[in-house]
Amino acid sequence: MPIVIQPYREVHEAAVREFNQRLTGTGASQDLVFFTKSQPQWLPKAEGSNLYQEFFVALEGSSVRGGYAMKYQDFSFANGETCLIGYYHHPVSEGIVNSSYATVGAMLLKDAMNRSSLLYCLGMGGYDRPLPKMLIRLGWSHFAVPFYFHVVHPSRFLRHIEAARTSLPRKIAMDLAAFSGLGWAGIKAAQGLKKLGSPQHKEITADRFEAFEEWADPLWERAKRHYTMTAVRDCRNLQRLYPASEAHLIRVRVRRGPQDLGWAVVAERRKGDKYGDLRVGSIVDCWAEPENAAFVMRAATEVLSDLGMDLIVSNQSHATWAQALEHSGFLSSDSNFILAAGKKLSGLLEPFAEQRPRVHFTRADGDGLPRNF
Amino acid sequence: MTATILEQVRGIASDLFSIPLSRITPESSPENIESWDSTQHLNFVLALEEKFGLQMSPEEMEQMRSVGEAAKLVEGKLK
Numbered sequence: 001m002p003i004v005i006q007p008y009r010e011v012h013e014a015a016v017r018e019f020n021q022r023l024t025g026t027g028a029s030q031d032l033v034f035f036t037k038s039q040p041q042w043l044p045k046a047e048g049s050n051l052y053q054e055f056f057v058a059l060e061g062s063s064v065r066g067g068y069a070m071k072y073q074d075f076s077f078a079n080g081e082t083c084l085i086g087y088y089h090h091p092v093s094e095g096i097v098n099s100s101y102a103t104v105g106a107m108l109l110k111d112a113m114n115r116s117s118l119l120y121c122l123g124m125g126g127y128d129r130p131l132p133k134m135l136i137r138l139g140w141s142h143f144a145v146p147f148y149f150h151v152v153h154p155s156r157f158l159r160h161i162e163a164a165r166t167s168l169p170r171k172i173a174m175d176l177a178a179f180s181g182l183g184w185a186g187i188k189a190a191q192g193l194k195k196l197g198s199p200q201h202k203e204i205t206a207d208r209f210e211a212f213e214e215w216a217d218p219l220w221e222r223a224k225r226h227y228t229m230t231a232v233r234d235c236r237n238l239q240r241l242y243p244a245s246e247a248h249l250i251r252v253r254v255r256r257g258p259q260d261l262g263w264a265v266v267a268e269r270r271k272g273d274k275y276g277d278l279r280v281g282s283i284v285d286c287w288a289e290p291e292n293a294a295f296v297m298r299a300a301t302e303v304l305s306d307l308g309m310d311l312i313v314s315n316q317s318h319a320t321w322a323q324a325l326e327h328s329g330f331l332s333s334d335s336n337f338i339l340a341a342g343k344k345l346s347g348l349l350e351p352f353a354e355q356r357p358r359v360h361f362t363r364a365d366g367d368g369l370p371r372n373f
Numbered sequence: 374m375t376a377t378i379l380e381q382v383r384g385i386a387s388d389l390f391s392i393p394l395s396r397i398t399p400e401s402s403p404e405n406i407e408s409w410d411s412t413q414h415l416n417f418v419l420a421l422e423e424k425f426g427l428q429m430s431p432e433e434m435e436q437m438r439s440v441g442e443a444a445k446l447v448e449g450k451l452k
Contacts, residue, residue: 102410106411
């Protein structure tokens, strides 16, 4: 029976549950299941908005053999153009447990390519995963979005490391040891060295706020030309991404006197296997003209520190934002947060190697907001 | 299918799968070309789309199981 890819509807939900049972029943990771609800809970379609998600399923008769999600969003380019771009994510195929369906993965991607000529993937768990490997073989441009961390409570962090069963904190500890030796003093010294030379300014204020409002628009307009590519971060889109109802997200507005310099969205990560019992804060998203990035990152770091985080992490693709993290005492470690751009999208960013330090991608541009926070 | 379209499709397959043109026949398929896996199949489809200026659906992609079938599909879409 042929396999057909269609929009995911309520009538498919029972078949998706059976599909998920087949995947997890044969030992596949519990993460590799498809959405049980046909309507996206995060960013459903909304009248007049280009920021929304859709789900699609691969059907063999009435049986589901795979599925994927697509987030559509406007992106701005340095030449002033705005394009609607698709973010292809969460592809799941029965091919991972039954080789008879080995072609489903490629079919899902082809369907996405037909729906959006401009596509990217983000995250994906690292280069050793099947999706990044496929995308590289398809000629997509790619790089690992740099990962940074800041240990707020070295004693607690070190105690946790001894008992940690997870690899990520141990990896961070190894990076710290490589800098100046493990131990409370070593961590403080390594992170303190990074702060030397960071810009200081006494008139900078940072305030938490509940909802994005029109003040975000002039800030968006002033800063966007500095970025080769960035998701549109105007008031309207920010209200969709970070509605006031999502009270666990913390919004920070940074000003010099009455002048808006930038903003950040920070949050505490859900507890899980990755970091064990550590309280981990994330600088999820941020925006400013690059010259003010350091002020925004310092404010974001202070907010999370004051909230009692043990460790703060962030992924930032833009070189100036990465430097801003360093000025706030962050160190870098290996990243498994991969950005891959389809050929047509890469064509808008040529030469890619030169342009990539000026593209602005953060955790907010992936699918992690509902999953991780 | 026309000889011209078949020849062009054979040429694309030869380049993509790194097989001498003389060994690419209408019966060439994932069954007898080792390097023809699902990712390369997608690459094959994308190359055909670019060469002939057409778009294939995922369903057409899945049903296209040999070089000969690919040429027939292309010819049908160009008519």
